Amino acid sequence: MPSTPILFNSSSLFEHFVQANTLKQIQSIFYQICITEGIDTTDFSNIYPLLRKIDEGKSNSKAEKLWTFLDKRRNFAEYDRQKICKEMNVLIIGAGPCGLRAGIEAALLGAKVIIVEQRDKFSRNNVLHLWEFVIQDLKALGAKIFYPKFCTGSIEHISIRQLQCILTKVALVLGVQIYDGISFSEILEPSTNTTTSESCCNEGWKAKFEPHNHLLSEYQFDVLIGADGKRNTLPGFPKQVVRGKLAIGITANFVNKKSAAEEKVQEISGVAYIFNQTFFKDMQAKTGIDLENIVYYKDETHYFVMCAKKQSLLGKENVDQEMLCKYAMQAADFATEGKLPQLEYSLNHRGQCDVAMFDFTALYSALHSTHLIERSGKSLIVTIIGDSLHEPFWPTGSGCARGFLGVFDAAWMLRSFGLNQLSAAEIIAERENVLKLLAQTTKDKMGKGKYTIDPATRYPFLAKSNDLKRILETQIDSDNIE
Ligand code: FAD
CATH class of the missing domain: 3.50.50.60 (FAD/NAD(P)-binding domain)
Incomplete structure (x- = not known):
């Protein structure tokens, strides 16, 4: 959040609004813009037309580009x-x-x-x-x-x-x-x-x-x-249940330091068992981990979502957080051929390693x-x-x-x-x-x-x-x- 917001005019505040990256920042900067422009934030039908005046006529400004998109949609x-x-x-x-x-x-x-x-x-x-x-x-x-x-x-x-x-x-x-x-x-x-x-x-x-x-x-x-x-x-x-097949999903997020080595690692947009049995058999032989599929996306974090087979994870009693961390890290390491250096878990909102297990055995509609x-x-x-x-x-x-x-x-x-x-x-x-x-x-x-x-x-x-x-x-x- 800007330390001296009151000194900004609406168009520089708008730039802060564009950059804001947390809910608190977004809301607080938005309300500052409204105050600066004299807009009542509860006057819902007039907010857009009044905000629209920010940077009016400057076709290169971000605000002007946004109005072009939203005008089109509103019409x-x-x-x-x-x-x-x-x-x-x-x-x-x-x-x-x-x-x-x-x-x-x-x-x-x-x-x-x-x-x-x-x-x-x-x-x-x-x-x-x-x-x-x-x-x-x-x-x-x-x-x-x-x-x-x-x-x-x-x-x-x-x-x-x-x-x-x-x-x-x-x-x-x-x-x-x-x-x-x-x-x-x-x-x-x-x-x-x-x-x-x-x-x-x-x-x-x-x-x-x-x-x-x-x-x-x-x-x-x-x-x-x-x-x-x-x-x-x-x-x-x-x-009603719409999917009744045993499935245990695991998500894991690792810190993305955005290093050159990390940039080079390819995403995995979906390797499913039926399409690449060799990959999964190899993973099982080398790590003991038996998966049905795995996806890896490089985003703000290195994100992995995988489906574990029954024998592989459920077979082990009392899956605790420590074991889950180890399991997901090994799978991530194998899937990316060890090319993501020093895998380190991101922290979730509770301050713990961001790894979680979900039971997808019954999905409801x-x-x-x-x-x-x-x-x-x-x-x-x-x-x-x-x-x-x-x-x-x-x-x-x-x-x-x-x-x-x-x-x-x-x-x-x-x-x-x-x-x-x-x-x-x-x-x-x-x-x-x-x-x-x-x-x-x-x-x-x-x-x-x-x-x-x-x-x-x-x-x-x-x-x-x-x-x-x-x-x-x-x-x-x-x-x-x-
Ligand atoms: P959600 O994204 O679940 O949002 C519901 C919101 O309602 C939450 O912000 C919650 O805090 C709020 N809320 C709940 N109860 C109340 C209440 N009583 N009063 C006020 N607010 C309330 N999908 C994928 O495709 N891949 C994934 O890896 C994946 N991971 C997920 C991980 C988690 C922890 C969760 C919860 C969902 C995940 N999903 C994933 C599902 C995906 O996020 C949803 O399909 C998508 O976000 C659309 O969901 P939604 O807006 O309907 O609900």
């Missing part, structure tokens, strides 16, 4: 000049990649958006493989202005924390408010904290947060988006994505996205790609609610139809494409649903007996 026909959802108040739980990306879409549709994030820093070094359409999507939001190294050459990946930093900057500029260190606990119905029918009519849906009595406890919203990862705190979203609840004349659309909707198998890198597709589907649904031309059951039915297609989407099927939030631009076969009766019975819950 997409789908957003109808931010008018469609301007009456909507949205609350998003979680500032992971999908929560932030959803915030951006809702803001582009004109909604007021607040994101709550329980952590107070972005600390996940793990690296996401990006499908081509995600790379194009992020570049079109100005990702390279904030992170010039973003997907240069054949690089198709980014660390989760770096992706969060980029999306946070875009979201703030578009008027999204992000609160960190606050955790969503539960939904509060309009009638629960009111005593008279008169006040009841003025009260909307609210949420309970941790810490209590946070100013957001008074925020009334009509759309709630669950983007809080696979543990999904929102009730009413039953899950939600059976449906959306509810509409009506109480005391107030409607609430509740929808889930990202890992809450569809838990990804990390080694194939589908997390962010399918996550973003689900975000676009949810945005399209909000647009349909905003347009108010179809019944709620028809709108939800369309979203659930698309959800089935989302699960079948693969990298090869998606290609580069110029996709928008309109599902017709992304999924080849869109069938109409005739399941309206079931949706009315199971996903729309109203206390209005009419």
Whole structure:
């Protein structure tokens, strides 16, 4: 953070905003820019037009380049000049990649958006493989202005924390408010904290947060988006197992000192057992480690994600952290032919070696994505996205790609609610139809494409649903007996 920020004018502050690399820095510099420009940070619909004046007319400035990207996006026909959802108040739980990306879409549709994030820093070094359409999507939001190294050459990946930093900057500029260190606990119905029918009519849906009595406890919203990862705190979203094959995933991050020797080491974009049995048999013979696949990405860290076979790791009882560290380091060393000198673990947010083991034996998908609840004349659309909707198998890198597709589907649904031309059951039915297609989407099927939030631009076969009766019975819950 700059030590004497008050001396900067907005355009040099903007440069600091571009360079900022932590959540705290990004937020604090953003608020300094707003103060300098006299912008009210809660005036969500005016933030972008007012910020846009920074460096106006200087075609080479970073700010001007960003406005060019974002103007183009804001002018997409789908957003109808931010008018469609301007009456909507949205609350998003979680500032992971999908929560932030959803915030951006809702803001582009004109909604007021607040994101709550329980952590107070972005600390996940793990690296996401990006499908081509995600790379194009992020570049079109100005990702390279904030992170010039973003997907240069054949690089198709980014660390989760770096992706969060980029999306946070875009979201703030578009008027999204992000609160960190606050955790969503539960939904509060309009009638629960009111005593008279008169006040009841003025009260909307609210949420309970941790810490209590946070100013957001008074925020009334009509759309709630669950983007809080696979543990999904929102009730009413039953899950089914979609992958039931024994798999133990291990991620490991090592310090990248960016030395010449490290630069020379080739990435491994995915060596799977079926394609290279010699490699894995050799690894087993020399180290005793038996893997199904391994991926190595050189990013802010040297990142490895691998799938261990049952006999290799599970066979050993009580896998402790020390053993896991040794195991992952040996595998990383073998896979890179010992060319990464002096492997040293990065530290995670707990200050420990950044190595972790995950059980992928059962992966879950939600059976449906959306509810509409009506109480005391107030409607609430509740929808889930990202890992809450569809838990990804990390080694194939589908997390962010399918996550973003689900975000676009949810945005399209909000647009349909905003347009108010179809019944709620028809709108939800369309979203659930698309959800089935989302699960079948693969990298090869998606290609580069110029996709928008309109599902017709992304999924080849869109069938109409005739399941309206079931949706009315199971996903729309109203206390209005009419
Ligand atoms: P997440 O990225 O999980 O974000 C959810 C956010 O919600 C988090 O920031 C969390 O702090 C916040 N949150 C949770 N509960 C609350 C609450 N009650 N109130 C407020 N905020 C809340 N994918 C890969 O492809 N490769 C990998 O190597 C890989 N490694 C991963 C490592 C970890 C530790 C995790 C958690 C995920 C990993 N993933 C990986 C999955 C990948 O990160 C996700 O697919 C991708 O980030 C999109 O997820 P998301 O935004 O839906 O959820």
